[in-house]
Amino acid sequence: MKKLLNYLDKRMKFDSASAHCDVPCGIYDPITAQISALTVVRMVDLLTEHFENMTGSADFANRASRLVTTKEEHAEKTKHEVRIIWGDFMKEAHTQEYPELHKLVHSIMKLASESKQHVDREMAVQLVEKVNEFAEIFWKIKGEETVRAKAPYAPNLELVYRKV
Amino acid sequence: MKKLLNYLDKRMKFDSASAHCDVPCGIYDPITAQISALTVVRMVDLLTEHFENMTGSADFANRASRLVTTKEEHAEKTKHEVRIIWGDFMKEAHTQEYPELHKLVHSIMKLASESKQHVDREMAVQLVEKVNEFAEIFWKIKGEETVRAKAPYAPNLELVYRKV
Amino acid sequence: MKKLLNYLDKRMKFDSASAHCDVPCGIYDPITAQISALTVVRMVDLLTEHFENMTGSADFANRASRLVTTKEEHAEKTKHEVRIIWGDFMKEAHTQEYPELHKLVHSIMKLASESKQHVDREMAVQLVEKVNEFAEIFWKIKGEETVRAKAPYAPNLELVYRKV
Amino acid sequence: MKKLLNYLDKRMKFDSASAHCDVPCGIYDPITAQISALTVVRMVDLLTEHFENMTGSADFANRASRLVTTKEEHAEKTKHEVRIIWGDFMKEAHTQEYPELHKLVHSIMKLASESKQHVDREMAVQLVEKVNEFAEIFWKIKGEETVRAKAPYAPNLELVYRKV
Amino acid sequence: MKKLLNYLDKRMKFDSASAHCDVPCGIYDPITAQISALTVVRMVDLLTEHFENMTGSADFANRASRLVTTKEEHAEKTKHEVRIIWGDFMKEAHTQEYPELHKLVHSIMKLASESKQHVDREMAVQLVEKVNEFAEIFWKIKGEETVRAKAPYAPNLELVYRKV
Amino acid sequence: MKKLLNYLDKRMKFDSASAHCDVPCGIYDPITAQISALTVVRMVDLLTEHFENMTGSADFANRASRLVTTKEEHAEKTKHEVRIIWGDFMKEAHTQEYPELHKLVHSIMKLASESKQHVDREMAVQLVEKVNEFAEIFWKIKGEETVRAKAPYAPNLELVYRKV
Numbered sequence: 001m002k003k004l005l006n007y008l009d010k011r012m013k014f015d016s017a018s019a020h021c022d023v024p025c026g027i028y029d030p031i032t033a034q035i036s037a038l039t040v041v042r043m044v045d046l047l048t049e050h051f052e053n054m055t056g057s058a059d060f061a062n063r064a065s066r067l068v069t070t071k072e073e074h075a076e077k078t079k080h081e082v083r084i085i086w087g088d089f090m091k092e093a094h095t096q097e098y099p100e101l102h103k104l105v106h107s108i109m110k111l112a113s114e115s116k117q118h119v120d121r122e123m124a125v126q127l128v129e130k131v132n133e134f135a136e137i138f139w140k141i142k143g144e145e146t147v148r149a150k151a152p153y154a155p156n157l158e159l160v161y162r163k164v
Numbered sequence: 165m166k167k168l169l170n171y172l173d174k175r176m177k178f179d180s181a182s183a184h185c186d187v188p189c190g191i192y193d194p195i196t197a198q199i200s201a202l203t204v205v206r207m208v209d210l211l212t213e214h215f216e217n218m219t220g221s222a223d224f225a226n227r228a229s230r231l232v233t234t235k236e237e238h239a240e241k242t243k244h245e246v247r248i249i250w251g252d253f254m255k256e257a258h259t260q261e262y263p264e265l266h267k268l269v270h271s272i273m274k275l276a277s278e279s280k281q282h283v284d285r286e287m288a289v290q291l292v293e294k295v296n297e298f299a300e301i302f303w304k305i306k307g308e309e310t311v312r313a314k315a316p317y318a319p320n321l322e323l324v325y326r327k328v
Numbered sequence: 329m330k331k332l333l334n335y336l337d338k339r340m341k342f343d344s345a346s347a348h349c350d351v352p353c354g355i356y357d358p359i360t361a362q363i364s365a366l367t368v369v370r371m372v373d374l375l376t377e378h379f380e381n382m383t384g385s386a387d388f389a390n391r392a393s394r395l396v397t398t399k400e401e402h403a404e405k406t407k408h409e410v411r412i413i414w415g416d417f418m419k420e421a422h423t424q425e426y427p428e429l430h431k432l433v434h435s436i437m438k439l440a441s442e443s444k445q446h447v448d449r450e451m452a453v454q455l456v457e458k459v460n461e462f463a464e465i466f467w468k469i470k471g472e473e474t475v476r477a478k479a480p481y482a483p484n485l486e487l488v489y490r491k492v
Numbered sequence: 493m494k495k496l497l498n499y500l501d502k503r504m505k506f507d508s509a510s511a512h513c514d515v516p517c518g519i520y521d522p523i524t525a526q527i528s529a530l531t532v533v534r535m536v537d538l539l540t541e542h543f544e545n546m547t548g549s550a551d552f553a554n555r556a557s558r559l560v561t562t563k564e565e566h567a568e569k570t571k572h573e574v575r576i577i578w579g580d581f582m583k584e585a586h587t588q589e590y591p592e593l594h595k596l597v598h599s600i601m602k603l604a605s606e607s608k609q610h611v612d613r614e615m616a617v618q619l620v621e622k623v624n625e626f627a628e629i630f631w632k633i634k635g636e637e638t639v640r641a642k643a644p645y646a647p648n649l650e651l652v653y654r655k656v
Numbered sequence: 657m658k659k660l661l662n663y664l665d666k667r668m669k670f671d672s673a674s675a676h677c678d679v680p681c682g683i684y685d686p687i688t689a690q691i692s693a694l695t696v697v698r699m700v701d702l703l704t705e706h707f708e709n710m711t712g713s714a715d716f717a718n719r720a721s722r723l724v725t726t727k728e729e730h731a732e733k734t735k736h737e738v739r740i741i742w743g744d745f746m747k748e749a750h751t752q753e754y755p756e757l758h759k760l761v762h763s764i765m766k767l768a769s770e771s772k773q774h775v776d777r778e779m780a781v782q783l784v785e786k787v788n789e790f791a792e793i794f795w796k797i798k799g800e801e802t803v804r805a806k807a808p809y810a811p812n813l814e815l816v817y818r819k820v
Numbered sequence: 821m822k823k824l825l826n827y828l829d830k831r832m833k834f835d836s837a838s839a840h841c842d843v844p845c846g847i848y849d850p851i852t853a854q855i856s857a858l859t860v861v862r863m864v865d866l867l868t869e870h871f872e873n874m875t876g877s878a879d880f881a882n883r884a885s886r887l888v889t890t891k892e893e894h895a896e897k898t899k900h901e902v903r904i905i906w907g908d909f910m911k912e913a914h915t916q917e918y919p920e921l922h923k924l925v926h927s928i929m930k931l932a933s934e935s936k937q938h939v940d941r942e943m944a945v946q947l948v949e950k951v952n953e954f955a956e957i958f959w960k961i962k963g964e965e966t967v968r969a970k971a972p973y974a975p976n977l978e979l980v981y982r983k984v
Contacts, residue, residue, distance in 0.1 A: 079575070087601025095595075102594035102598060106587070
């Protein structure tokens, strides 16, 4: 094999489908962020309930530690998934159509951080709501209809679903 | 603080909701496994297309490498998500009601491994189908209705969705 | 470089050694799962001992948190390593020869989850025992003899070792 | 130990130092993002050089694969580090003082994604430059002076450093 | 494409810049290890302060758990970053010029482990100091001048910086 | 709960078993490092064989990429596992008894890095050998006898095993 001549052609022309995205092109879905945000609320509920009957046992500490860690991971996942859709899928043009977009994403980051820092239901519920708003914008951009419905698992808050 | 007396009581009595699960209790959803399986198909399609116009450029190699890695990650994620639902949520009793369950999960592991090893659409499509079957059983156990519908992103295969 | 003709040949013919496995072919060894399961027991022992002299100090909380996290990681690792051997190495044929295999693997998942949820020695010891059974089947399939011997580190439970 | 009375007091009052941040409070430093962005350029250079003498050897493929992976990881790290500082440290008030902030962060996400997708020096150099701008704003907010100087390692581009 | 003849040439001749390193060649910087070591001290300070007003609330436990985890991660990161520079960048020849190098690295590993095990400021400060020594040797090898200056974030200990 | 008085006692007195180690105390076993090193050799063999029948297919690239990645991961794991035993378990005193210890560990780091950079059997075999030497010292310190025997999986090199 020899040195390749076509350096001009180095930057490959991808098909239009992949031109606007990181890999995996097109398979963006805010549902993962929404499930994670909902899990944050669930962990807050379980932590609150858990500390109502506090004991000094290893088992108590074990469960407390695991609930906090799960809350942490899902708050982080919420941030990460939203960042990917915002940073990879959403274009300059979208921020003109939805001028509140950047601020919304920034507020999701803030709420997720605060949900990590505290065991505070109100904050975590707000996080779910903001991620719902984000999901709504996402599906609008994709030209899909949405519907609000209760999640089929505790804490059974409403999520914004794509209409199947 | 002192040595705790109640060692008998060491194994905490969790509420029934959490007694049957790892943390996070109850928020199991096969949709993440399904999206990952679908992504495997998408990567196979993009790889196949990519190699139809093979070049020796760094850009070609860059994209090839990223597509393979993404395929790998999502095949792994498919396995991992299915293992969690099967290993944490599903009980002995469920395997009596759905005697094919263990074999189904084992075949998902196999298909995901083979989808890692090859760039083979048929295999990857079978993986999606098996994960759909798994999702169907899951939602039946939960007492939720399901519906088959095309995914809103390429490769637009049918997924089993919970009826919202 | 040009479009490649041999699409029929796309699915490469691997040597028989690699035909039945994910990569890395052949280097499966249940010892890692066994060491992890043993570590779960060790963490239970250290946690129990630690909580016998509970204090409200940062140092106490620091160690409690680390022990729980280590228990968590090794229970997860036990599951993961067993899943790999079961899902990649073990074939349909093996499940006919060892009809209890799927159920055994499922019970390992359950025991590892419960060992995460609690600080319970009996459960963790059962986990070690089930992983030992799994190791025994594995080495039988490979045609290797095994021997039971005490592990050279606390909690010094018996592990199933391949005869060297 | 018993049920705690002070639920009103549940949301702890942290000291002002930690009130405005995720953990770890205060130790934000854009230098990690800058080093990662620089590494992206370095990988582009090494990939370009590497493909000038392409061979079909396993060693060639090995190095190509590793360079792509390293580029990928550092582009991701650039995004992640910038997201943390933006999402945790930077407040609503800062976006009023620096109205271009959200757009700047969004463009860093875009450039990092494109630097993942291609082997394109211009894009990667722009990424370094945008992260430099971000670093400059960061240090201004902190009230620290900055200086532009060449990095002490190839590709020796200018970075914005805090004046020591 | 066919079997390649040049197997003699299999081990590629990299340019001298990359001959002495893992990838990413040349972009080694001890500042990440130093920031991590400093973060360990910060976590010790926050933990100590936090336990001065201990409560039995979920919020208290939440913060305690997160501080311990962050301490853990940064102690680990300190070890990892130092290992990379020592294991990849530093040569046999350097250990002749700096005969204390191996012992220094070993003591960093020890101090980081002990900083994980305890909440002990003295130990963590020693860790920062040892990593500073390591940074000093590193920059000397690179032929760069250094300066000691207070870090711009709490706990504001002195770090060894490269002179910009 | 109130401010705790016993600050003098802050640094807990662990039992002697845990005094000399990170968590998990005592369960150190070089076998994981040895299996990883062996896997590096296996990947070199599979890569070499794979490139003997190079094609331009997606399937060829897929397998090449996966083999390189697996080699990379196991070389890294070798380093990591050795670093843990050396940095956590081995004491100053051991380096006096085994004066070559630091240099041996450093050479393992070097060989693992070079095994990442190349597809070179000789180097990878040397890595296995050095890790064997390390295992031998480890078991001597523990007062356990060892035996050299062929590994039960390709490439069937000799490993140093603890005598069961």
